[in-house]
Amino acid sequence: MQRYMGASLSCVLVFLWATAAAAAGLFATVDLTETTLEQSIILTLTVDGSQSAEPSLAELPNFDVRSYGRSSKVQMTNGHYTSSVAYSFVLTPKKAGQFQVGAASVHVDGKTYRSEPVRILVHAGESAPPENASLLITSTVSNKTPYVGEQVVFTWRFLRRERIGAAKMSQPSFDDFSVEALGGQQEFEALHHGQRYTVTEIRQALFPLKDGRLQIAPSSLQCEVFTGRRDGVGSPFDDFFGHGSRQTRTLHGPTLSLRAQQPPDPPPEFSGLVGNFSLQATVQHTKLRVGDSTTLVLKLTGTGNLKNALEPSMPPTDAFKVYDDKPTLEARAGKEGLVQIKTFRKALVVGTAGEVRVGPFQLLSFDPNAQQYQTISSPEIVLQVTASGEATRGEARTAAPLTQAPGPTKPTQKLAIEVLGEDILPNYRHLDAVRPRRLGKASRLVWGGIFGGPVGFFLAMAGLRRRQRRSASTASSLRRSRALRQAQAGLRRVGAGNPAGLPVATSRIVRTYLGAMLNVEGLWMTATEVHGSLRAYALPPPLLERLEQFLARCDSMQYSPLAPRVDELGQLVPQALALVTELDGRLR
């Protein structure tokens, strides 16, 4: 194992040495040396000899620079390891001319390496005229002389006849407008100058925020165009096998200019709304008791910018109290543009009996088509209010005639629940919010007890078990030592006594010893039983065989009608002593 580890470590050290020893350097390459304002180039800075050093690219004021990722490579050539990291950048020219790119530096192992810059020629434009271009951006507005607050529909289109990917669009800049999306992005086919294009269209509703000359800065779109190989050595199988090259192209849309104007001579009550509007007022119940509440809903609908529209004015009255709710704004995209609906809700609590008039509500707006101010108004609403003790809402409180059998109830029309507004849920007010989160000062003791107690219990139980095992082991050891001593003493004693009784005495001593060692009654065990009991102790088979033969010989001498030979009797005690000593060493 150690040998393998040593070999692996050596390999790693050799690899590291080889990597470190590889020559360091910094190289700049570009995929194109000539380009146009609409086509980006890819600059690659390759750092050799280091995986961690990052090159620092010199400022390129004539290009927009975007990182294009990093890739690293480790290579073994002729037994030498080389490592390099390539940092790629997409450079989009800002103006035509001749420039140098790729001047960069990197620090590797205390040394500074600089790259050789590359000369790039940027032409002013594409050779193909715009109407025949394969990629094209157009932008239009529905009205170039709008009033401040009037809706202008801005349409951005990207037309293409080539396969593209990884498109990234930078939105036009609408600094002087309030902007609302006008539906989602649309994809369709269309003819442009007799050519069929795939068109991506985005529409937005713009509301000028100030008068004067307003500009919509051009949008740009960067994408990768899939073409044949850049080196011109194209192959009919390029596209099939995915070997075609990809060119990064940057397209710019036109700059649009609008002249916005203020509505002429605005009267003081002018609401600031420019467009076509309508106002609708409804109440939930028209028959009420004093103290009852009903909801008044004012819906202002129109094509102007309603985001900051104030609510229509309401004639002051003491007949009811008004509680405002948060207004909501909905928007609907249509062919003519954006239609917004601003809904104001108020809870009215009526305080006097009789006829209570709500409204009319009015707003002054400017209609850009008619070029005049218009008053938008809702009709007056009359509430019938009775004193609180009187029966109200007649039909609900009228007792059903007794003769009329209760028929099946009419199915009521179910209404979809409309979410009128979203807001945060309320604060938590229970006092447990300010209670200490964890246990107080006693926490350490308590947590110590909680975590230490079970561990203590486990350790106590494990200790108890170990002690029991040890004490059992000690008793067994004592018993075995005593058995050995007694067996050796007994054998020496019988050896010095009458030789005729030797087989019986020796057999008894050996069997008693075995019984004590195995913790069983050994005196009456046969030679086979002794063999079976000792098998579990994994004693060597020759020893077991010798023991079995010894006991069998003792038994045969004991029960044989012929008297044993003297030399056989003389060997019994030494053999028994040798067996007991060997068994003791094995059984312990």
Place this chain on the structure above:
Amino acid sequence: VRLFVGLCLSLAGAAQQAPAPSPTEVFAQANQAFDQKRYPEAIADYARLAQQGDPTGWIHYNLGNAYLRGGQLGKAVASYLRSEALLPRHRDLQHNLAYARQQTRDALGPIEPSPLNKILFFWHYLFSTDELLYMLAAVHGLFFLALGLWAYLPASGHRRAAASTLGLMWLGLGGSWLIHTTMPPRLMVVLADEVDVHSGTTDDSMVRFRLHEGTVGRLVDQDGSWLRIELADGKQGWLPLEEVEPVQL
């Protein structure tokens, strides 16, 4: 005169020793200020409670509400995130955090672990640090009780299976609690209306993208007063520390 001066001094001393309002009183004051739309006062009181000791998730939640009402979206998101670490399953908090995220300008989803991790280590994301500690304590007790009994009683298949299951739970909860306490996620919330995220740690380095108030990112590194952040979509860059609020969950 001496008596008068002594009386004045003792009264001044008594005034100085007037007890500071209890957390319950500060909480009541903050709630009242919130109800009366005095949001700066509510923010000050809730923030005071949040800085005392070990505040509950509710204090951060109420503080987030007060910041949101007070027009400080970034601070509100930061407070809600702190509250979420302590109350990971509370619906009111989830609603308000989602509402605050809706108010942000950047179209970025929340920073979330991978779905596989959320399934495999569900308890890590489902429970707060405190809840994990309580569960760990319970499993710890059962586990060592089982080990103790197992050491003393003869081993059986059922006991072994129970002890193994408890052991796995102990490891899972313990590991999760350790990660929660020693390696909590470090986030940041943009406080400025708009902040440029650079490619390096100098003002003249290239601006990679712009972020707006309330956007949340993961803190990857710090270099002096510049923080390296990573967004939910993987974009990375450096921005100045003073434009964001770091949130240690």
